[in-house]
Amino acid sequence: MIDYQQYLSKTAIELEPSGIRKFFDLAASMEGVISLGVGEPDFITPWNIREHAIDALQDGFTSYTANAGLLELRQEISRYLTRRFHVDYKPENQVIVTVGASQSLDLAFRAILNPGDEVLIVEPAFVSYTALVTMAGGVPIQIATKAENGFKVTPEQIEEAITERTKAILLCSPNNPTGTALSKGELTEIARVVEKHDLLVVSDEIYAELTYDQDFTSFASIPGMYERTILINGFSKGFAMTGWRLGFLAAPKEMISLMVKIYQYTTMCAPHMLQRGALEALRNSSDHVEKMRQNYWRRRNFTVQSLNKIGLNCHTPGGAFYVFPSIQRTGLTSEAFAQELLEQEKVAVVPGSAFGSSGEGYIRCSYATSIEQLQEAMTRIGRFIDNFNN
Numbered sequence: 001m002i003d004y005q006q007y008l009s010k011t012a013i014e015l016e017p018s019g020i021r022k023f024f025d026l027a028a029s030m031e032g033v034i035s036l037g038v039g040e041p042d043f044i045t046p047w048n049i050r051e052h053a054i055d056a057l058q059d060g061f062t063s064y065t066a067n068a069g070l071l072e073l074r075q076e077i078s079r080y081l082t083r084r085f086h087v088d089y090k091p092e093n094q095v096i097v098t099v100g101a102s103q104s105l106d107l108a109f110r111a112i113l114n115p116g117d118e119v120l121i122v123e124p125a126f127v128s129y130t131a132l133v134t135m136a137g138g139v140p141i142q143i144a145t146k147a148e149n150g151f152k153v154t155p156e157q158i159e160e161a162i163t164e165r166t167k168a169i170l171l172c173s174p175n176n177p178t179g180t181a182l183s184k185g186e187l188t189e190i191a192r193v194v195e196k197h198d199l200l201v202v203s204d205e206i207y208a209e210l211t212y213d214q215d216f217t218s219f220a221s222i223p224g225m226y227e228r229t230i231l232i233n234g235f236s237k238g239f240a241m242t243g244w245r246l247g248f249l250a251a252p253k254e255m256i257s258l259m260v261k262i263y264q265y266t267t268m269c270a271p272h273m274l275q276r277g278a279l280e281a282l283r284n285s286s287d288h289v290e291k292m293r294q295n296y297w298r299r300r301n302f303t304v305q306s307l308n309k310i311g312l313n314c315h316t317p318g319g320a321f322y323v324f325p326s327i328q329r330t331g332l333t334s335e336a337f338a339q340e341l342l343e344q345e346k347v348a349v350v351p352g353s354a355f356g357s358s359g360e361g362y363i364r365c366s367y368a369t370s371i372e373q374l375q376e377a378m379t380r381i382g383r384f385i386d387n388f389n390n
């Protein structure tokens, strides 16, 4: 018998398993489950985008593209970033098309981190951040935000977490899992700390198209921050294209050249025919995107209202498609809550603890599902909570 442990990577072994997967697997094994667990749009990619990818395949676009992606697509991404977010990047040497925003994050960390460099992560946070920083040789340093502040990080909290080893801060607005969106003023305050301490910012803007109460501000558009920001975005959320695995990043050219070097050895390029489909997403789909956004907005309002009525208090998140209510009145841990809710009422949610220890006491509910399903889910959650009211 081979003892595989001796051959395996300690870094990989020591990574925490994702707290989301477990509930998906359990929910998938049961019948009649309403899932508020998934972090992806319930819409199918708009037809015109799909049709372009089909045409591309039919026309024989099956080869590699340039490592950084089709120049035509990078040009379109560059125009999109200017048009939507008022940031200017050169398609030739400041933009890379990646395999999802996930790979943009991976490239960013690999390109900037040396062993022991610290990256500040605002929690509750997307599950991949800590693992990606660790795999790139960095040290993730968590900053815990609080519900009382709407899960917004304060400049003081950032100052307190900074050490001589701090290389970068990772920001995600609108946020997964809290839905919190930071205003231009709040980002400007963070920018002051970034400048003072000479840091970089990895800005995960994957939910930029899904903001509801105020305009989205790209961190790179804050004065002085363009030079310090690695802007990460993609097609998954706003365009309902999760399965296409297409994202992009934009940054100063000195960083991009390093990232392209890493990319050419690890991946080569994103799928060619899908990159051609993505051209259509940026050229002719803003109406579809807006319709989906309005739809999420209505569901957000319904979900927030219903949960507060049930007694699971939550703030009104400014973006993404998640609400993050407190379950503290039940006295259960978030994991026990999710488990019991699934077993008793067949509603799947994600325990807040999956997003870092500051998520304990909360659950993440995704409202990227039909209003009928949401209504039924709220009835079931209400019934579940009634058990705790006596």
Ligand code: PMP
Pocket: 039, 099, 100, 101, 102, 103, 126, 172, 175, 176, 204, 206, 234, 235, 236, 242, 246, 247
């Ligand atoms: N960042 C955040 C905050 C996310 O929520 C997700 C997807 N859940 C990603 C990045 C990854 O996106 P992609 O599908 O484009 O890899």
